[in-house]
Amino acid sequence: MKINSQSMKLLNEQLIVRILVEKGSLSQVELSRITKLTPSTISRIVFDLIKMGLVEKGKRIQTSALGRRATSLLLTKNFCSSVVFNVGVEQTEVAVGYLDKSTKKLYTFPTGTLSSFIEKVNEFLNLLRNEQPVSSKYTSIVFAFPGIVDPQKAEVIYAPNLNWRNVKLTELIHYNYPIFADNEANLSILAESALSNDVKKFGNAFFLYISQGIGGGAIINNKILRGARFAGGEIGHTVVEARSNTKCHCGNYGCLERFASLLLPITEYEKNGKKLKGKTLGEKFDSLIKMNNIGEQRAKEALKGFLYYLSIGLINIVNTFNPNVIILGGDSNSIWKNFGEELYKMISKRTMPKTLEGVIFRDTIFDKGSASIVGGNMLAIEHIIETLS
Ligand SMILES: [Zn+2]
Incomplete structure (x- = not known):
């Protein structure tokens, strides 16, 4: 300029x-x-x-x-900087964000099939103008997805757990405002980099997004790692059991997410008919932690394999990305608090010398599922700043 x-x-x-x-x-x-x-x-x-x-x-x-x-x-909070659709495999959360980085969850709906999802989003956006302070000049629509997303084109290239491919949002969503989309783990690490002192300080961090599947978002030297086809940091689809017959949604066998997603310990616990309290995956996982913490042997057993494979995933993150900060989040925000000591013991036995020195492991600072919403709003705020005239 x-x-x-x-x-x-x-x-x-x-x-x-x-x-x-x-x-x-x-x-x-x-x-x-x-x-x-x-x-x-x-x-x-x-x-x-x-x-x-x-x-x-x-x-x-x-x-x-x-x-x-x-x-x-x-x-100002007179208008929202973003309307964020945080798309999960089971449910989609709708939230609004403001210029001061604050966000507010409005409601959730079942994600369903692609066509019903698009229909609901368009329906909601039609009503939005009457319900929320949107600005025709400044409000963006942002989508967070569990999968590979081209953020420049707002296109979902592939979301394995939803089985959605090549979804061009700008062609499907009828709205006159800018539309952005990104991977949920990338948005989560963006949120942490905007609000957490450790990530700001070091600029090398990894967000492990654990829900129905496993996603990863990496910031390397203060930049989000995207890769040539936007699959940078997809740790969930690294192979942790090379000879496994366990097929993954991505088509491969033995992927980390088939051994360490929250589904695994929950299914393991419930396989003999005993149900965990809660409707969502996150609520059920919380119940499992509670059962474990009061010493229920069955819960402990159910968590064993999950924690083992989670430690393998964390070892691979340490050895591959060499970050200063590793953050665990997604549908739970208390994995490290509850199991950090046990995980660290397993991790420290198998990482390369020196790579683990000074690495901070922690849970996300955000509530369950909120990190990607805050990150989505940060994307919208950045757009407002970039397009000031
Ligand atoms: Zn896979």
Whole structure:
């Protein structure tokens, strides 16, 4: 871009919106200090951002020990930056996101077949305008999928557990706003990189998304690993039993997700007729953890194979991606809390020397299923910033 006063103004606007997204509310004085722009430049830009409907004046806040007070500036919640469809194999969650990174879940519906799914999404989007504060200029529609997605074209290339192929969303969804789509694990690591200090600090992290299947999202040197055909980080389809007869949805045999998805320990526990409490996979898995924690032998047995293969998956992540942070999430957000010690013992026996040094393992900071929603909203916010004019 040629630098003239107009493009300079745009760069400064983008900078200020980015800082407000990152830090939350700030005063003009604080913005001036952070950006090193003069107070009068800040004033002019803030005036324009208020006129564009992106920024609002908030409460007067104390900004120094001497009791000086200044008006805080915040990103508006008058419109939603995104409507996110978080597509799971069983259910799809619908949520809205705002410029300040907050999100709100609205409701869920059974995902069903591709045609019924598309019908429901179009139906919902028709009603949306009356129910939610959408902006014809700024609101994007974002889809999170369990599978391989071309984010530039918003096309689902292949979602094995749904058996959907080559779904061109822009041709099927009737809506005048930008449509984005990405893999749920990629969006989850994006959310963690926007809100977690460890991922921000290191820029090398892996999100292991465990639900009905297993997905993976990697950030390497601060960039999402996509690969030539957008299947970068698909750890769920790495082979962990080379001579296995267990067929995977992807067509291969012995894939990690056929041994370490949440379905495995639940099916194992329920195979003799005893049912676990809960409707969804995540709820049932929580019940299984509870049974395990009160010492039920049957639950312990059911979890054994799952934890063994999960440790194999984690070893492969450490040895392949060499991340600083490994995050477990998806339909459970307490696997590491409950089984971290046991998993770490197994992992430390089999990783290459030095690769495990200082690696942080943890559960996601987000509620079940929320990481991909927050990540989807981050994608929409980035689009708003990039297309400011
Ligand atoms: Zn597979």
